Amino acid sequence: MGLNPQQLVGATHRDGPLLILAGAGSGKTKVITTRIAWLIAEQHVSGRSILALTFTNKAAREMKERVFGLLPKKSGKGLTVGTFHAFCVQLLRSKIGLLGYREKFSIFDSSDRMHLITDIMKDLKIDLEILPPDKVAWKISDAKNALIHPGREAEEWFGDALLASIYRHYQSTLKGFNIVDFDDLLMLAVDLFAVAGEEMALHVSRWRYLLVDEYQDTNQAQYKLLRCLTRDHDNICVVGDDDQSIYAWRGADISNILNFEKDFPGTVVIRLEQNYRSTGNILRAANSVIAHNTARKGKNLWTSGVNGDPVRIIPTSDETDEAESIVSEILTIRREDRASFADMAIVFRTNFQTRPFEELFAAQGIPYEVIGGTKFFDRREVKDIVCYLRLMANRHDEIALLRIINRPKRGIGTQTIEKIVQWAEKHTMHLYDVMLDADHVDTMDDNTRYKIGVFCELVEEYAKKLLSARSMVPVVREIVHASGYEEELLREAGGDADKFQKSQRWLQELYTSIQLYEADEDVERHDLFGYLERISLLVDDKSEDKERRRDAVTLMTMHSCKGLEFPYVFVSGVEEGNIPHTHSIEAGTVEEERRLFYVAMTRAMKRLYLTWAAERRRYGESSDCEPSRFIDEIDPACIEWISPGSTRSAESVDLVEAFERMRQQRGG
DNA sequence: CAGCAGGGCGTTTTT
DNA sequence: CGCCCTGCTG
Numbered sequence: 247m248g249l250n251p252q253q254l255v256g257a258t259h260r261d262g263p264l265l266i267l268a269g270a271g272s273g274k275t276k277v278i279t280t281r282i283a284w285l286i287a288e289q290h291v292s293g294r295s296i297l298a299l300t301f302t303n304k305a306a307r308e309m310k311e312r313v314f315g316l317l318p319k320k321s322g323k324g325l326t327v328g329t330f331h332a333f334c335v336q337l338l339r340s341k342i343g344l345l346g347y348r349e350k351f352s353i354f355d356s357s358d359r360m361h362l363i364t365d366i367m368k369d370l371k372i373d374l375e376i377l378p379p380d381k382v383a384w385k386i387s388d389a390k391n392a393l394i395h396p397g398r399e400a401e402e403w404f405g406d407a408l409l410a411s412i413y414r415h416y417q418s419t420l421k422g423f424n425i426v427d428f429d430d431l432l433m434l435a436v437d438l439f440a441v442a443g444e445e446m447a448l449h450v451s452r453w454r455y456l457l458v459d460e461y462q463d464t465n466q467a468q469y470k471l472l473r474c475l476t477r478d479h480d481n482i483c484v485v486g487d488d489d490q491s492i493y494a495w496r497g498a499d500i501s502n503i504l505n506f507e508k509d510f511p512g513t514v515v516i517r518l519e520q521n522y523r524s525t526g527n528i529l530r531a532a533n534s535v536i537a538h539n540t541a542r543k544g545k546n547l548w549t550s551g552v553n554g555d556p557v558r559i560i561p562t563s564d565e566t567d568e569a570e571s572i573v574s575e576i577l578t579i580r581r582e583d584r585a586s587f588a589d590m591a592i593v594f595r596t597n598f599q600t601r602p603f604e605e606l607f608a609a610q611g612i613p614y615e616v617i618g619g620t621k622f623f624d625r626r627e628v629k630d631i632v633c634y635l636r637l638m639a640n641r642h643d644e645i646a647l648l649r650i651i652n653r654p655k656r657g658i659g660t661q662t663i664e665k666i667v668q669w670a671e672k673h674t675m676h677l678y679d680v681m682l683d684a685d686h687v688d689t690m691d692d693n694t695r696y697k698i699g700v701f702c703e704l705v706e707e708y709a710k711k712l713l714s715a716r717s718m719v720p721v722v723r724e725i726v727h728a729s730g731y732e733e734e735l736l737r738e739a740g741g742d743a744d745k746f747q748k749s750q751r752w753l754q755e756l757y758t759s760i761q762l763y764e765a766d767e768d769v770e771r772h773d774l775f776g777y778l779e780r781i782s783l784l785v786d787d788k789s790e791d792k793e794r795r796r797d798a799v800t801l802m803t804m805h806s807c808k809g810l811e812f813p814y815v816f817v818s819g820v821e822e823g824n825i826p827h828t829h830s831i832e833a834g835t836v837e838e839e840r841r842l843f844y845v846a847m848t849r850a851m852k853r854l855y856l857t858w859a860a861e862r863r864r865y866g867e868s869s870d871c872e873p874s875r876f877i878d879e880i881d882p883a884c885i886e887w888i889s890p891g892s893t894r895s896a897e898s899v900d901l902v903e904a905f906e907r908m909r910q911q912r913g914g
Numbered sequence: 915c916a917g918c919a920g921g922g923c924g925t926t927t928t929t
Numbered sequence: 930c931g932c933c934c935t936g937c938t939g
Contacts, residue, residue: 301929331929356928428929496928596926618928652915659915783929805927827926842927865924866930 249273249280256483256516257281260289263510264483265503269547270532270848271523271811274485278457279309281483282325283316285455294324297453297475301460303329303784305809309459326453330468331428332783334435338426341449344442345434347424350775352640353782354420354427357624359383361645366415372408386413390429391465391497393436423642423676432467439474447477454479460809461486461506465497473509480510488543489536492805492842494835504543521547521848523811525554527884528854532847534881539837556886557847559877560857564868565819568859569602572816573610575855576799579814587613591800591812593846595825599818600801607799617802622759623781627735627752632781634725638709639774641678648677654734657697665689666698678702704729712774717764719757726753804846815850817843820858821871843876 249257253273256266257280268274282298285291300306310327326333335353342351354362363386364379385404394403396417401410420427426434439446456475458464461484464472476482486503494500507513521529529549536542560575562568572592579585592603600616607614622628630653636646652658669687670680680687682702684695708728711721726732739746763780764772800812804825819825826839847854858873 303929329929431929492927493929495926598925655916657915661915803927824926829926838927863930 249276250520252516252518252520253277253280255514256518257284258288259483259514259516261481263480263506263513265506265513265515266483266485266518267515267543267545268485268487268518269521269545270487270490270845271521272518272547273520273522274487274518275309275312275459275809277518278459278483278485279312279316282313282322282457286321286325287317291455292324293322294452295454296325296457297333297455298325298327298457299330299333299459300327301329301463302809303332305329305459306332329783330471331431334431334471335779335783337435337438337446337449338431341438341442341446342426342434344445345437347421347426347434350424350640352423352425352636352643352646353431353779354425354645355623355782356383356428358645359427361648362419363412363416366412366419370412370415372412377408382409382412385409386416387429388497389413390427390433391467393433393467393470395433423644424640425643429467432465432471436467436470436474439471443477446474450475451478454481456482458482458484460490462488462491462500462503463493463498464502465493465499467497469499469502476510480512482510489539489545489841490808490845492808492838492845494838500541517545519545519547521549522551523851524549524848524854525552525852527553527556528847528850531557531854531880531884532844534884535840535847535876535879536844538879539840541837555853556884557854557856557880558886558888559820560855560888561873562857562859564859564861565599565602565863566606568818568857569606572603572818572855572857573606573612575816576612576814579853585813587797587799589813590816591802591807591810591814591849592816592818593802593804593807593849594818595804595827595842596819597803603801603818613796613798615796615798615800617800618806622752622755623784625752627749628756630731631722631726631753631756632778634705634708634729635712635722635774636778637678638705638712639778641705642676644677651701654730656701656730658694658701662690662694662698678705717761718774718777719760719764722757722760804842807849808845811849811851813850813852814855815846815853816855816857817846818857819862820856820874820877821862822874823871824862825874825876840876843874 250273253276256264256277259281266274266277268277278298282296285296286293298306298309300309306328310325313325313327314322328336338351339349343349360379360383363383364374367374367377367379367382386409389400389403392403394400396410396414400413401407404410404413420430453475456472458472463486472482484503484506488500488503491498491500491503507515524532526549529547533547560568560571562571576587576590579590580587594600597618604614604616606612623632630650633646633649636643637650640646648663651663665687666677666680669675669689670677673680675683681698684690684698684702687695704725708721708725711724712718715721735749736746739749759781760777763769763777766772769776769780800810804817820843823831825843826836830836830839856877858877859871861868862871
């Protein structure tokens with residue numbers, strides 16, 4: 247199987263708790279996948295008894311593929327591999343009734359959450375200036391990740407009665423709408439075990455072997471869930487690396503991995519310290535940076551491979567220059583090393599840094615793929631139509647309703663909406679039910695009632711069609727047409743044919759996404775609910791085959807690069823205030839930033855570039871930048887400073903001089 | 915109720 | 930610099 251001794255121990259550990267401390271590039275996925283295959287093929291454990299949990303859909307997909315690649319056909323049947331969130335949805339789908347929700351709940355995304363919180367705060371007459379809704383959203387999310395429920399408990403936890411009150415209203419509204427938000431998936435799943443321990447224990451008893459990836463990133467809720475799943479056995483294998491913990495800001499609790507041995511007595515600990523990914527220089531550079539962290543278990547990653555090229559540091563004058571330098575380097579590598587675009591990745595701290603690259607790549611015809619970033623399902627056209635679908639799936643989804651009630655314009659304006667809302671409040675009814683029953687609303691005229699009637703008929707008619715049709719795609723096309731949405735797009739575009747085409751293309755992508763879903767054999771039943779659930783758990787739109795078929799440069803943030811590897815990696819914007827980010831410096835969380843930088847560095851297999859710009863524009867204003875402190879922390883023996891002019895046409899004399907001074911100062 | 919213009923504000927990271 | 934939201938006018 248080609249495993250080293252430690253990997254082999256991990257892969258062939260039979261029963262009981264197992265902690266695998268796996269450094270970057272040490273082959274942890276290989277160990278997990280081999281272990282699953284070993285359990286099934288050699289130990290005759292049924293696939294049905296195995297549950298593997300990951301953080302991202304991508305990781306889940308990869309793991310599944312690799313496991314099935316190791317197994318003879320069909321022998322892995324029943325194996326569960328999924329994200330924590332997807333797994334929780336599965337539990338909730340069948341058991342959420344225990345918590346007083348109805349079975350066919352919808353899932354809120356973060357923008358829906360913001361809307362609702364803003365509405366609630368307005369209702370409560372809270373000044374949005376003093377308490378910004380995004381802060382509130384973040385606090386509520388935090389509370390849920392820590393398993394803090396609304397009520398007295400929350401008030402103490404927040405130390406703020408107002409926040410607790412918003413939380414209470416928010417949560418009861420969600421429940422009233424039969425909607426759960428992202429954080430609820432975890433919290434409510436844990437609640438299931440609290441309210442019906444025995445029933446749930448029975449329900450999950452089929453899973454006798456647990457495997458958890460990226461354990462260092464688990465939060466309280468995920469930890470508790472794992473405890474619930476191991477009530478009747480202790481076959482839990484977790485893999486993690488404290489140096490790659492980069493989600494503390496989202497509630498990840500590093501003590502979960504630090505305390506694992508205490509939590510699960512009899513734990514076997516395995517350390518994977520041999521790196522198979524990067525050359526010696528890259529590894530040494532990364533090691534020297536991470537060594538500056540004090541809060542770490544400490545490990546010594548080593549490689550038996552070649553030293554390779556030094557880490558190349560490229561100073562540039564501004565973000566345009568930075569992009570041009572990288573592009574020129576990309577073209578050189580392609581020419582000289584005969585590497586493909588897909589071998590290269592550009593990594594940065596913040597999403598908005600993609601801009602100069604996207605512009606330049608588009609101009610030069612270089613294929614690229616942005617991971618994350620502005621999401622497909624956040625696109626206006628797509629989101630509008632998805633809201634139609636959401637409303638048809640759940641008439642009580644008020645956020646969806648309010649979004650499309652007058653889109654396209656159908657003469658139901660703010661006045662009318664206000665009347666509906668007031669009537670609903672007075673009679674404690676749902677907005678949509680008020681609309682269905684508009685004849686009885688005495689505050690509006692017949693014409694308005696008629697318009698509302700037309701809208702409701704549309705919803706009812708197509709909801710029925712969606713649920714009965716063999717394929718939803720033609721029905722959705724019909725909705726776009728019959729609702730007048732298409733016409734509206736045409737009208738909005740004015741004479742701009744290009745604009746109209748663009749929006750059409752987005753809608754086409756949406757149809758394709760539905761089609762892909764309906765063709766997915768992994769899904770048992772294909773219906774509207776299943777589709778909405780799937781897309782709500784999807785972070786990116788990059789549907790399976792898409793990423794593979796194109797030879798493209800990958801652009802992504804440091805957070806989304808975790809778990810990936812590329813022969814050539816460019817870390818861009820390595821400036822003080824960017825990485826480490828100003829907010830983190832102020833919050834005193836530079837160590838997490840260092841880990842983030844470490845994660846980015848260790849993605850590189852063959853060659854690593856670090857670039858920084860002396861000047862960067864933000865909000866249209868430009869400001870001076872200094873290279874990141876992390877550059878100073880790299881062992882000078884493994885880096886090489888590339889002079890600004892060498893990759894392309896000569897730059898300003900000032901910059902070259904500044905660069906020379908810096909090189910002398912740093913002894914580079 | 916719809917359309918337009920101008921002002922204000924934001925970008926840390928994501929399942 | 931752009932986007933979104935608001936407020937004013939037709």
